[in-house]
Amino acid sequence: xxxxxxxxxxxxxxxxxxxxxxxxxxxxxxxxxxxxxxxxxxxxxxxxxxxxxxxxxxxxxxxxxxxxxxxxxxxxxxxxxxxxxxxxxxxxxxxxxxxxxxxxxxxxxxxxxxxxxxxxxxxxxxxxxxxxxxxxxxxxxxxxxxxxxxxxxxxxxxxxxxxxxxxxxxxxxxxxxxxxxxxxxxxxxxxxxxxxxxxxxxxxxxxxxxxxxxxxxxxxxxxxxxxxxxxxxxxxxxxxxxxxxxxxxxxxxxxxxxxxxxxxxxxxxxxxxxxxxxxxxxxxxxxxxxxxxxxxxxxxxxxxxxxxxxxxxxxxxxxxxxxxxxxxxxxxxxxxxxx
Amino acid sequence: xxxxxxxxxxxxxxxxxxxxxxxxxxxxxxxxxxxxxxxxxxxxxxxxxxxxxxxxxxxxxxxxxxxxxxxxxxxxxxxxxxxxxxxxxxxxxxxxxxxxxxxxxxxxxxxxxxxxxxxxxxxxxxxxxxxxxxxxxxxxxxxxxxxxxxxxxxxxxxxxxxxxxxxxxxxxxxxxxxxxxxxxxxxxxxxxxxxxxxxxxxxxxxxxxxxxxxxxxxxxxxxxxxxxxxxxxxxxxxxxxxxxxxxxxxxxxxxxxxxxxxxxxxxxxxxxxxxxxxxxxxxxxxx
Numbered sequence: 374x375x376x377x378x379x380x381x382x383x384x385x386x387x388x389x390x391x392x393x394x395x396x397x398x399x400x401x402x403x404x405x406x407x408x409x410x411x412x413x414x415x416x417x418x419x420x421x422x423x424x425x426x427x428x429x430x431x432x433x434x435x436x437x438x439x440x441x442x443x444x445x446x447x448x449x450x451x452x453x454x455x456x457x458x459x460x461x462x463x464x465x466x467x468x469x470x471x472x473x474x475x476x477x478x479x480x481x482x483x484x485x486x487x488x489x490x491x492x493x494x495x496x497x498x499x500x501x502x503x504x505x506x507x508x509x510x511x512x513x514x515x516x517x518x519x520x521x522x523x524x525x526x527x528x529x530x531x532x533x534x535x536x537x538x539x540x541x542x543x544x545x546x547x548x549x550x551x552x553x554x555x556x557x558x559x560x561x562x563x564x565x566x567x568x569x570x571x572x573x574x575x576x577x578x579x580x581x582x583x584x585x586x587x588x589x590x591x592x593x594x595x596x597x598x599x600x601x602x603x604x605x606x607x608x609x610x611x612x613x614x615x616x617x618x619x620x621x622x623x624x625x626x627x628x629x630x631x632x633x634x635x636x637x638x639x640x641x642x643x644x645x646x647x648x649x650x651x652x653x654x655x656x657x658x659x660x661x662x663x664x665x666x667x668x669x670x671x672x673x674x675x676x677x678x679x680x681x682x683x684x685x686x687x688x689x690x691x692x693x694x695x696x697x698x699x700x701x702x703x704x705x706x707x708x709x710x711x712x
Numbered sequence: 713x714x715x716x717x718x719x720x721x722x723x724x725x726x727x728x729x730x731x732x733x734x735x736x737x738x739x740x741x742x743x744x745x746x747x748x749x750x751x752x753x754x755x756x757x758x759x760x761x762x763x764x765x766x767x768x769x770x771x772x773x774x775x776x777x778x779x780x781x782x783x784x785x786x787x788x789x790x791x792x793x794x795x796x797x798x799x800x801x802x803x804x805x806x807x808x809x810x811x812x813x814x815x816x817x818x819x820x821x822x823x824x825x826x827x828x829x830x831x832x833x834x835x836x837x838x839x840x841x842x843x844x845x846x847x848x849x850x851x852x853x854x855x856x857x858x859x860x861x862x863x864x865x866x867x868x869x870x871x872x873x874x875x876x877x878x879x880x881x882x883x884x885x886x887x888x889x890x891x892x893x894x895x896x897x898x899x900x901x902x903x904x905x906x907x908x909x910x911x912x913x914x915x916x917x918x919x920x921x922x923x924x925x926x927x928x929x930x931x932x933x934x935x936x937x938x939x940x941x942x943x944x945x946x947x948x949x950x951x952x953x954x955x956x957x958x959x960x961x962x963x964x965x966x967x968x969x970x971x972x973x974x975x976x977x978x979x980x981x982x983x984x985x986x987x988x989x990x991x992x993x994x995x996x997x998x999x
Contacts, residue, residue, distance in 0.1 A: 412858050415811065492877040493917070496858035500866060500874045513867035534812070541867035542812035545859035618876050619929060620979045 403558035421533040426551025436509035446474040452635035453477035460646035473646035478557040559701035579693025596633035605662030655687035781888035786823035788882040797841030840943040849881030880914035888969035915978020930978035932985035957995035
């Protein structure tokens with residue numbers, strides 16, 4: 374009904390409507406992905422907006438002292454997760470964060486951001502990084518002053534948004550245009566799913582095991598149900614996780630179930646980066662799950678904790694997980710730091 | 713899904729407006745309209761408010777528990793204003809047009825800036841109205857639009873929580889003679905004076921719980937409904953002005969400043985938010 378109405382209204386004023394061809398870029402959702410959550414209507418991607426968002430993403434002037442950019446903790450070669458040598462984020466003056474910087478892929482589909490899900494719109498994500506004392510430690514006012522003092526930026530914002538003076542909402546929208554375009558859907562698994570490639574016998578066995586043992590939480594094509602769960606890392610919680618947002622004891626020690634896309638590229642693992650390898654992760658689920666009040670029910674049975682897996686099963690699952698690595702994505706020149 | 717509908721609707725609205733402007737073939741419906749003015753009079757137990765600075769121990773008010781206090785900062789967001797009358801509900805149409813440049817239909821009432829305390833609504837269909845409704849705070853439909861400009865721009869003074877992203881509905885700050893707040897030396901956001909209090913009442917999330925879990929978010933967004941004493945007439949020649957009294961004493965009801973002097977989380981703001989409706993009343997009307 375709505376669609377029909379839209380079509381009629383659209384047809385009656387085609388003259389003013391921008392033809393889609395004018396924008397060389399468009400957000401394209403892979404057929405097997407869920408519905409995106411981003412509000413594209415408020416901030417449709419354009420070539421100029423995307424390029425500006427990229428420039429800002431790689432811009433150290435967003436930080437106090439000019440030493441840290443978004444890219445400092447989100448590197449394309451690791452699917453925009455942090456470098457393996459930075460278990461937790463490293464901010465200005467080498468201040469350490471408390472959590473592992475996650476991969477930035479398929480953000481257009483996320484209902485909530487960060488390990489605790491406290492932010493529910495992509496536009497608001499960079500505010501946390503800019504203002505956090507242990508990340509960029511910069512005020513929004515200073516960011517705007519610095520950008521407005523650079524003629525090239527004034528021109529870029531004018532080209533992208535038709536504004537003369539740079540304001541924060543447009544900084545955030547430009548960054549969103551760049552980051553929501555980071556769609557990773559060209560892995561070996563995707564080719565298999567599309568019928569273009571087959572998986573090896575071991576990968577198929579791994580997939581089958583994965584579906585039986587892991588897909589309860591890591592469900593769907595993004596390999597997460599976006600819920601918040603305590604996966605049995607500790608019985609005392611140094612980081613309250615989801616409870617920081619809900620203020621409820623029942624959420625202590627719960628963190629977002631992460632997407633497993635590109636998981637083979639994003640070591641180390643867990644919110645606090647305690648595991649360096651996927652082998653350690655699988656071993657944890659099989660043998661090391663710790664009891665606590667908020668431990669997820671799926672990790673507790675009458676007789677045991679965790680998800681019992683033989684060494685061979687663990688290895689097969691890991692082999693399958695590597696089919697989720699998207700080598701096209703990490704080499705996609707659209708995201709390169711080049712003008 | 714709900715959000716998608718809102719988006720589709722606002723897109724449609726935008727398209728229709730664009731057509732009206734540039735395409736004369738679409739006839740404007742002939743509706744006779746007038747204007748309507750709201751004026752917010754912030755007070756503490758009928759006393760007007762004289763904002764002090766943090767640390768100032770000249771107390772202007774005393775509550776029923778003999779706690780002496782003053783105010784240093786006060787304000788709140790109003791949105792989704794609706795007039796209800798014999799010819800139906802008239803919503804403030806401006807709410808449909810938020811964007812990164814400016815926001816319309818959202819208002820930040822600041823005690824420190826008298827110009828913000830008057831809201832002019834125009835394009836009100838001629839008729840009589842006997843009820844006023846508005847949202848105190850910025851609800852999901854606003855927050856989930858993403859970055860917006862004007863009074864919702866965090867770089868331009870918007871009250872915004874980064875970590876639990878959303879707007880603070882109401883800010884009440886002041887000094888109290890028995891406040892338990894100790895001096896905190898300057899950090900990222902400056903120092904905190906001893907004897908102050910700071911209540912930031914926010915929290916909009918009403919996310920449907922997963923897997924049979926109970927509702928876990930505190931949603932402090934309140935819809936305030938006020939009866940106008942009698943029918944108020946809107947015509948092209950009349951601009952009715954409704955004075956709304958906002959009694960901060962009623963919002964602070966029951967607070968013991970010695971133990972409650974800082975609220976910066978949705979759950980801690982709930983007791984204040986539950987008093988919002990009782991604090992607002994129609995004081996008088998200039999027809």
